[in-house]
Amino acid sequence: MSTINYTTRTEGQTKINTIIWTVPNFIVLLENKTTREFRTEKSKDPADLSESRFQLKMQFLGRDNDIIEIYYLSPAPVFLKSILTICLKRFEERSIVIKEYHTVQANKWQYLATLFKRDIASYDGRDIFLLSDGSLRLKFQFMVTNDIKVDRTNVPEAQLSNDFENLLNNGMFSDVTMKSAEQIEYKVHKAVLASRSAVMKAHFEHNTTECYTNVVESPLESEVLKEVLTFIYSDKAPRVDEIPEKLLAAADYYQLSRLKSLCEEALHKKLTVDNAIETLQLADLHSANALKQLTLEFIKDGQAKLITKTEGWAKVKSVELIKRIYEYIMADDIDADIK
Template structure:
């Protein structure tokens, strides 16, 4: 710490940190035994390394009050100050004046207006979308493979997709913006699409959406989806749901009556019986 001034009209107090920190400081003056008063409180803020930071100014007229003689001085004529610093290594920067990131919106606009597109992708119904090879290839190894080596797509610049228009549009929106606003509307179809194009984050979003919809009535259908598309997290959560007191009720549902996979029934049985 650094004190500027001693015999003059003010004492200016600075402090310095050898590391960048996120810090709150409190300066307290001790009046008498067990009697204190906080005279400066600086809320959490970013402190740079090795730069003097202002804490407070103590004026002589406040320390020595001529009405209440030596208001802040102790019996031995000393000034007793207490400093408290609460430090975090998680430096937070005030970004109130910084505009929000527009990258995802800008890329989504690129999809919407088709500007500088160099390839067309068609839905199962034949609807066309003007897209960009570089974007598709950077997001999906499956789509990237369409443009490598001597593939038909390299010459025609047309990609045939097995997805319906509604699903394909949502997949493209995710590829361009990393957002899937309609994932809760048809997570089953999007899960299949995410698995087909190997979009792991979209797949996780679909698993989360399906888990939120999990009930006794649809548990078997969701488990079959999870098994079919290798959605490991969803499969684990669904098995836990079945085991957690729902197994008997689920065996009475229509979904259970339609199960044809012996292997799936075996998986359920082994999971429910494990550790019982």
């Protein structure tokens, strides 16, 4: 009966399963020509976790069992590297095979290596690969990792975004028409619009005119509406850096939070002393809180005196806005005085 020594350890994202399989009197086993297969035995202890462990087997081929094929079985689908080493006399080891990381199916025998009877014991009686007591000892290492790095060079790029954009551009299977402020028409799809915008969804789920006419009148001019629809269908905003002010208003109107964030980012990148007040007013009008905070920080960061000399400041009519800027700038000074 063979013996198994099974240990596991973890290194980072990798679990290393080490199995030392010792088969006693191996030559006697080979000489028994009725034996064509030899497997590791499962433990009869109910507390043993052998069901979750790797299993091993040898298959003997040839008239005189001249060829020994080594297989393993994984209890779960894994991404692993496998190493087979044979233990020799005087605590020496010899590497037989190393297989780099690859995906392995669950509960399916996997070929690992081939040994030859002539290499295990020579015809002159010298034991080459056996221990002093005639045992064959094989050491298996199965390195299972969750840190999978897949070669994606041959994987086609994702097409979903482009396919949906094509659906907008060709109007195939459209079931509703959307009109810009200039009455330019766009053939669109209720399901797509409703899934992306709560405002669009409201056009179709209540007893509205749009439900009967299948025509949606938009207050947006055509260049802006086209960009909004492009974003709805493809999640892309190709002109966000060109017309961020108009797209911010449109994103707020149709409750497109991601587009709104992209516009805030674009406006923040364009922030200057000359446009700081206009940007702050725009952010306040459309509840663009991130942009509002960033603009107030910009004004507070040594730009306040310069900004009061700009045309934008001269045109400010909102006392509430001026008060808000003042309170933000003075907040740290007041706190410092209190302390």
